[in-house]
Amino acid sequence: xxxxxxxxxxxxxxxxxxxxxxxxxxxxxxxxxxxxYAQGAMAMFTTYIALTVIRHGxxxxxxxxxxxxxxxxxxxxxxxxxxxxxxxxxxxxAVILSLGVxxxxxxxxxxxxxxxxxxxxxxxSNIDIVVGTTSLPVSPFALFxxxxxxxxxxxxFLVFQRTxxxxxxRAAAFNPEIxxxxxxxxxxxxxxxxxxxxxxxxxxxxxAAPSVYLYPSNMDEVLVFGFTGAIIGGLESPVGAVAGAxxxxxxxxxxxxxxxxxxAPLGGFVILIVVLMLRPQGLFSFGRQRQV
Amino acid sequence: xxxxxxxxxxxxxxxxxxxxxxxxxxxSITAVLGANGAGKTTLVRTISGxxxxxxxxxxxxxxxxxxxxxxxxxxxxxxxxPEGHGIVSELTVDENLRLGGLWxxxxxxxxxxxxxxxxxxxxxxxxxxxxxSSLSGGERQMLSIGRAMVARPTALLLDEPSxxxxxxxxxxxxxxxxxxxxxxxxxxxxIEQNARSALSVADQAVVLSLGRVEMSDTAERLAGDDALRHxxxxx
Numbered sequence: 001x002x003x004x005x006x007x008x009x010x011x012x013x014x015x016x017x018x019x020x021x022x023x024x025x026x027x028x029x030x031x032x033x034x035x036x037y038a039q040g041a042m043a044m045f046t047t048y049i050a051l052t053v054i055r056h057g058x059x060x061x062x063x064x065x066x067x068x069x070x071x072x073x074x075x076x077x078x079x080x081x082x083x084x085x086x087x088x089x090x091x092x093x094a095v096i097l098s099l100g101v102x103x104x105x106x107x108x109x110x111x112x113x114x115x116x117x118x119x120x121x122x123x124x125s126n127i128d129i130v131v132g133t134t135s136l137p138v139s140p141f142a143l144f145x146x147x148x149x150x151x152x153x154x155x156x157f158l159v160f161q162r163t164x165x166x167x168x169x170r171a172a173a174f175n176p177e178i179x180x181x182x183x184x185x186x187x188x189x190x191x192x193x194x195x196x197x198x199x200x201x202x203x204x205x206x207x208a209a210p211s212v213y214l215y216p217s218n219m220d221e222v223l224v225f226g227f228t229g230a231i232i233g234g235l236e237s238p239v240g241a242v243a244g245a246x247x248x249x250x251x252x253x254x255x256x257x258x259x260x261x262x263x264a265p266l267g268g269f270v271i272l273i274v275v276l277m278l279r280p281q282g283l284f285s286f287g288r289q290r291q292v
Numbered sequence: 293x294x295x296x297x298x299x300x301x302x303x304x305x306x307x308x309x310x311x312x313x314x315x316x317x318x319x320s321i322t323a324v325l326g327a328n329g330a331g332k333t334t335l336v337r338t339i340s341g342x343x344x345x346x347x348x349x350x351x352x353x354x355x356x357x358x359x360x361x362x363x364x365x366x367x368x369x370x371x372x373x374p375e376g377h378g379i380v381s382e383l384t385v386d387e388n389l390r391l392g393g394l395w396x397x398x399x400x401x402x403x404x405x406x407x408x409x410x411x412x413x414x415x416x417x418x419x420x421x422x423x424x425s426s427l428s429g430g431e432r433q434m435l436s437i438g439r440a441m442v443a444r445p446t447a448l449l450l451d452e453p454s455x456x457x458x459x460x461x462x463x464x465x466x467x468x469x470x471x472x473x474x475x476x477x478x479x480x481x482x483i484e485q486n487a488r489s490a491l492s493v494a495d496q497a498v499v500l501s502l503g504r505v506e507m508s509d510t511a512e513r514l515a516g517d518d519a520l521r522h523x524x525x526x527x
Binding site: 180185 | 340342361362363366367372374378379380381382383387390391392394395439443
């Protein structure tokens with residue numbers, strides 16, 4: 001029973017990191033109808049930037065803030081410079097472009113930061129909390145991980161649902177032509193949307209790095225798991241993406257705990273393939289088609 | 293005053309509008325009539341910047357609209373109610389209305405304008421917090437016109453507002469609109485396939501055929517000309 005609790009809490013913690021990536025993918029999909037396969041590589045890159053800042057003597061939190069800001073900038077620049085020209089082209093162009101960005105970032109990273117695997121600091125202990133003589137199956141860093149992703153989600157929700165900026169961004173995503181006819185600068189909204197998504201990805205990168213370590217392809221698996229979560233959620237629904245990603249985290253944690261840690265990544269791919277085969281529209285979509 | 297001069301639009305090599313010239317004075321409605329494919333929708337899409345003309349000019353007051361982006365043209369005072377109403381069905385009725393004037397600086401007047409839209413079309417007020425996708429066809433048309441009015445436009449482009457609406461409901465909407473046109477000194481360009489209903493509210497009318505202006509006169513005289521009605525308007 002105690003093992004089950006440990007696996008469950010582990011699964012939720014990892015699932016929240018996948019959820020941040022899943023949510024970033026959903027935001028970009030909703031705004032530009034593009035799957036950003038470079039989402040993980042962008043997060044890797046910003047985590048390296050954070051590590052560089054921290055290595056130069058800055059506190060962890062400085063690195064944290066710099067990583068999020070760098071994510072915002074990288075996301076915005078990617079949309080404005082690379083994605084904008086292919087937005088009106090066939091979707092395959094954008095797919096190839098985002099794969100290109102992935103390969104590019106993973107190739108540049110070793111040149112700038114070195115290719116070897118590096119450990120990454122935590123802001124709070126990642127050793128299980130001990131109360132009296134009993135050790136609780138949860139660490140302060142796990143609590144921080146879950147809390148940080150929840151806060152980020154709450155802030156995003158408030159921005160999108162409660163501010164006029166969010167209303168503009170939603171209108172631009174749902175119906176760009178109508179939005180333009182109403183005087184909304186759709187291009188700027190898309191740039192901002194990519195920036196916010198990459199900021200969320202950067203957060204995932206910071207939270208994943210202490211356990212998966214930092215190397216140029218360290219986020220590849222996290223991207224696959226986040227993508228799986230987003231697909232389960234139907235790609236359109238932020239809530240579905242978060243639920244799907246936490247589900248993936250739980251499933252992987254049980255596979256790794258009860259079957260074998262080596263099989264966990266394989267488990268992720270199996271889930272993705274099964275979902276794509278049986279219910280490609282996702283578990284959380286009910287066949288609702290987008291109205292033109 | 294909306295003045296269109298010598299406007300030519302081509303898709304690839306196909307001419308969609310051929311040297312179209314017309315003007316819409318303030319406080320009046322100009323109907324653009326014609327069959328499917330006559331270039332009516334192209335005309336309004338060109339005015340609002342969604343289509344780039346090959347040549348010609350579109351002046352709103354002192355501003356040349358040709359060459360500007362749709363969002364810039366909207367900010368200069370052109371309200372476009374697109375064919376099939378173009379509401380954002382993922383948003384609520386109230387959110388749709390608010391979208392109309394988000395770019396405006398005057399936040400206080402923005403609230404007044406939204407309130408006026410609810411007064412103009414009371415059925416919307418009851419349904420303000422429901423998803424716009426649950427509205428009936430008539431309510432959608434009200435929402436789309438109300439939303440355009442929230443931006444306090446000086447020119448209003450209405451593309452086939454009669455589409456899918458019962459005659460009585462359309463008459464009711466157009467009646468409310470006519471009162472506003474005079475009160476706000478609006479220049480309205482009304483695109484219609486349904487010539488009879490358009491001529492009943494319009495001041496002037498233009499008949500488009502294959503991208504050319506075939507006829508241009510007061511609405512009254514066009515409606516009274518039997519030969520013309522048979523030839524171009526089909527009633």
